[in-house]
Structures are given as structure tokens and as C-alpha cells.
Amino acid sequence: MKFVHVLESQPSSGGGLPIWGMIGIYVVFFALLYLIFFRPQQKKRKKEEAMRKNAEIGDEVTTIGGICGKIVGIKDENTLILETGSDRAKIRVKRWAIGSVDTVHDDQA
DSSP, X not given: OOOOOOOOSSOOOOXXXXXXXXXXXXHHHHHHHIIIIIHHHHHHHHHHXXXXXXXXXXXXXXXXXXXXXXXXXXXXXXXXXXXXXXXXXXXXXXXXXXXXXXXXXXXXX
């Protein structure tokens, strides 16, 4: 018995994408990842920073720890004095600790 080895003159196509097609898929994937996850998170962070920066004396605030009070003083750029409770206890908090400003200003509406 003789075995005949036949060589193909043309390379077989593997059916895969060329390298530029694969790079394009990765670019589209990372663009969608950015638009779906990272961009909304950045917008939310900027909105929260603006809310904390615009808090002023007289605003009712809630800290991220759940303390509710009224801003009665600003010690320095990053420290606020809150008045809490009916006994008017005062507490110092950092500006980054403000979770929400509960006072609605007319100019924001």
C-alpha cells in the first residue's frame, strides 16, 4: 500500500477575523464599558461635589453617618459646624461628610 501525501497549494482559511477586526471589537467593547459604567459615575460624583461646595449657613443637612442638623458656622473651607437636636448641641464635621442638603433654595428651582 502506498500513501500519497497531497500538499495544498492554498492555505486554508480559518474563518477568523483579521487582526484589525479584533482590535475594533475591543475598542467598541471598552467604549461601551466607559459609557455604561464610568461616565454616569463621574457625573454623579461631580453633582455631589457641587452640592457639598454650595452648602451654606442655614441649610439643613444630613451627614453620611445619618446625623441631621443645621449649618450654623463654617470653621474653614473644609469644616462645618452643625447644630443638632432640640438642645442645640453643636458638632464639627468635614464638608466631605455631607450626604445631602435638605434645604431647597428658590434659585435652584
